[in-house]
Amino acid sequence: MTFFLGYVIKEIPKAYKKLLVRLEGALLPPYYSNLSRHSLLVWVQYVVTTEPLQNNSALKETNVLLVQNISEVWKVPLVSENLIGVVPEVKQKHEFKLKNFTKSSNGVLKIKMKTNLKANLPLSLIYDLEPINMNDGIIYAALILIGLYAIIIFEVIHRTLAAMLASTMSVAVLAALNARPTMAEIVSWIDVETLLLLFSMMTLVTIFSETGIFDYTAVLAYKLTKGKEWPLINALCFLTAFLSCFLDNVTTALLMTPITIRLCEVMRMEPVPVLICMIIYSNIGGAITPIGDPPNVIIASNPDIAASGVNFGTFTLHMGIGVVLSSVLVHIQLRCLYRNVKDLRYTDAEPQEVRELRREIAVWQRAAACMSSYSRDEEIVKETLKKRTTRLLGQLNNATNYRNLCNKDYAENLKDLQNKYPIKDMSLLIKSGLTLFLVITLFFLHSIPELSRLGLGWTALLGTLLLLLLYDRDDVESIFARVEWSTLLFFASLFILMEALARMGLIDWIGQQTQNVIMSVEQESRLAVAILLILWVSACASAFVDNIPLTTMMVRIATVLADDQELNLPLQPLVWALAFGACFGGNGTLFGSSSNIVCAGVAEQHGHRFTFMQFMKYGLNLYIN
Template sequence: MAKHVTVRENHQVSIPKNTSKGYIISEIPSHDKLWVRLGGALLPPYYSNLSTHSLQVWVQFIILLNPLMYVQNISSVWRVPLVTENLIGVVPEVRQKHEFKLANFTVDPYTNCILRVNMKTNLKTNLPLSLSYNVQPINMDDGIVYAALVLVLLYILIIFEVIHRTLAAMLISTMSIAILAALNARPSLEEVVSWIDIETLLLLFSMMTLVSIFSETGIFDYTAVLAYKLTSGREWPLINSLCFLTALLSCFLDNVTTGLLMTPITIRLCEVTKLDPIPVLISMIIFSNIGGAITPIGDPPNVIIASNPDVIKSGINFSSFILHMGLGVILVSIFTYLHLRYLYRNVRNLRSSEPQEVLELKREIAVWQRAAACMSSYSKDEEVVKETLKKRSTRLIGKLNTRTRTHMSQGDNYNDNLEDLQKRYPIRDKPLLIKSGCTLIFVITLFFLHSIPEIGRLGLGWTSLLGALLLLLLYDRGDIESVFSRVEWSTLLFFGALFVIMEQTQHVIMSVEQESRLAVAILLILWVSAIASAFVDNIPLTTMMIKVATVLADDAELQLPLQPLVWALSFGACFGGNGTLFGSSSNIVCAGVAEQHGYRFTFMQFMKIGFPIMITSVVVVSFYLMLVHVVLQWH
């Protein structure tokens, strides 16, 4: 509260030809570091070996002793590549920043001294630039410690279920901003909002709205009954069909949308067949992440990778992406299926430990209690409704106690169960089903068109929002509040807070010396991306790692092609999402929907199944990539 928002003012300077230009900084750094950002006709760092024009920047320490002046160079020279003279004023502005380490920097409080940033070019014309600086940059050694402590605290709160994961993320994201403020780097509200991936939140909100209306038709229950009929109620054929269908849908839809569509169906099927929904849901999520890796639109990390300009220039398109990722995904799918079959070789481990009537009563009680909690006491009418809901849940709890004591259970006759289910779960609203189906086909078609660069410029988030608006217009009912009340707002808040936390982590990782980043990325880009994706959301991690991959490919000395790095990053980011509950957006969304249906699985429940599968998947992909590399070298 005592710290001001950090504002960096841009200063306009012009570097004359054949001479140097100095910019005076009257403020003295708090330690031996100075952060400088330049903007103008600059080239990105990975073009440094291709340009003969450059800007040299260094820092001088000046002691004023009237009438004398003592000048000393206290930093190394920062070389910035420039465009040619005829492109100045034509190319868009490029910004670069650099942290100078000030050598032999000591300040006597009784001495009049200043810093000067010296700039010189080898151009034959003047160079206009914008310059901003920070004399109190965050010490990255301390920043890494703070970021690690913040992430560890977040995981402690969530793993041990101290508080709800949404509240934990909001608390930790606020704490991370407080730490920045304490380090004299408090961000503005606009900067914090810019860290949040609005495209992802918009996609989630829109698809939640679509699924909310779609569920009113009864299609999910009807589909569950149909799958029960086709598999004759047998457990493993049912689970196999669910996992295969989820993986197939994730190839062509993003896996967040697939999770929103498949989670209600899976829960209903598990209830029908007396299976515990939690292990089946976790298996479904794992196959969703695996299936989403095969196409550029199947998983958000792939969307980020495939839309990168450098990746597009390297010749990677929709077809080549599927061709290179397909065999690896198939191999991993086979090993994952064998792993799950071995894990649940005793099918009794998949069965629910309680009778079906008891489970349905518990779910109904949770629904009534959640409805009562949502009602405020603002008016007398709301208070009456709230009390009615509480009484209803109390009566159901009494009924539950009676059922638990008598151990009532459903009959095991398949034909009787099927007949009963078909009567209980028909299609409830056929006109709305037609409207919802047409809208969903429209949205999915537009998702496919995003793979065409000339068409897919709107973004997945805006496309899904248009579909949601269309369905809300076709819905044509006055109780639109009921639709929005079924949106997982806590999940959306969790994502927003998580983006803020991950932004801090990303800045710390990118602040490591470039040479260190390259060395790690050369040897371990697959494993680093996979393991890191398991513990931080793979969307911001992919955004950071694709920059590392492009820098690697553009380094003339390393002579590494970009495409193998892209496949390694895609495999690592997508399969790493299976490691923990927070590894992928679809994991969190499915967990939120399942919790809304009365089935809550913890961080440790997911990790116990997902993490070994993630390690196995990365091992398989490592051998696959090595084999491909050997074959290509042999040819």
């Protein structure tokens, strides 16, 4: 028995050469076309009626004047009758190339479907009368993506503004290609789960840092190592790696960089090599958990990856073994790189940064002296200049007094540090410590199906709300002011950009090229080739561009490969390869990771600047080895 179904399209655009049809239902992958006994045939007809159809009127056979088949036949394999409603629904799409026909004012397009299935077949059908020309879309998408990476690499403008411009440009290109998304669609492209997780962890760490626990921990490390160079470096590196496991490594870099610089000044060590070692361990430690590194946040928050069974516990378990082995190997390489501890010592009588600070202070003092007090606005500016001068004087004192501190013995240095960096608020420390412990415990319990429905982002947000209630202070605005809103906006812009690039066809094209490489090898070697491709492509690219936009693109490619029934690849091994490549690849250059850039910026504010090539000298050496 054969069943027919027709779907009438009444509004035909002026330029009608292609028609994109998307079907969802109990379908089979295309390579089952010659194996399945049941199939669905789809084609397009042009029907001319005796009179124009009204908006609510149906097409009647008695009114048909002419019927013309204007497309090829698309054969879609179907499951058997007893599997309908049991197997998961499959999406397929096909672009019909419409043949030339004479358009009539009474003409309509009709999507015709024919099946030999002897049962009800529920289908979801979406059509697009003006689909994007994928050849043009891929070129436009590639130009936008290359432009974004070039702006980030050469720091033409701030990366958040660059991402906003790129996402706006991508939406404009879609509009020019007659595929303009609605505002509701654009909002749906933003992964709220990821933004919630980042916002919540930033807020938690901001409140936690007000207790003074991080400064106190650094002093404790100085005490335990008894002021010896390598034990102190090891303590700083492994402490940074440990904190990066549970805190965002960007936040860890913000907290640990000033502490590391202070301890290096006390120990008469050059801060730059120690900072580079610390930030390398920050990227390594951040790879172990889904919340330790922004690429991991993007990976773990992806709905397809979460549905494959990747939760907080499984992610940490699989990544932990590789991270521990990598930490040991990097430690050995660092010890070989700094075999002579004298290479870490200060050499100049007065560093160049001190002289630059003196000149900058003089400029700010002259600017403040020139400001009058005739108006309230000028008074505010004058006070701001004075505060800036005071802050620079403090940096100058730290930079010029380090030799006096270094001449003290270990006991005097330890006493000074303990007096300067005590626990500021024990009550807040207990509250924030218990809240952070509760949140991290719930993260690990997400392997339980009943708890996994909540999501990492909402779990962290509930913990943040709890801590804000326990904080019990009126200056909550100061906490929110220290949240990195530019980073959150950067992520939101990237989500919009990547979805727009996917609609232009770039993601599918890259996935198709990767699939072609994988299909060129034998069946038993395809998984190994896929893992190596994703690992090294993400690692090499992350060494020279920010790994956040790269991961956003690569996670789409990994899910596309796993969804391809012909390849039959499991998703989880591809996830681990992407996580290792994106996180470890960030150690290659200064721009490879957001935490690298944050550390360099904070260090420069303290008078210790290191360049792209200086970081590359250390980072790329470890990266290659």
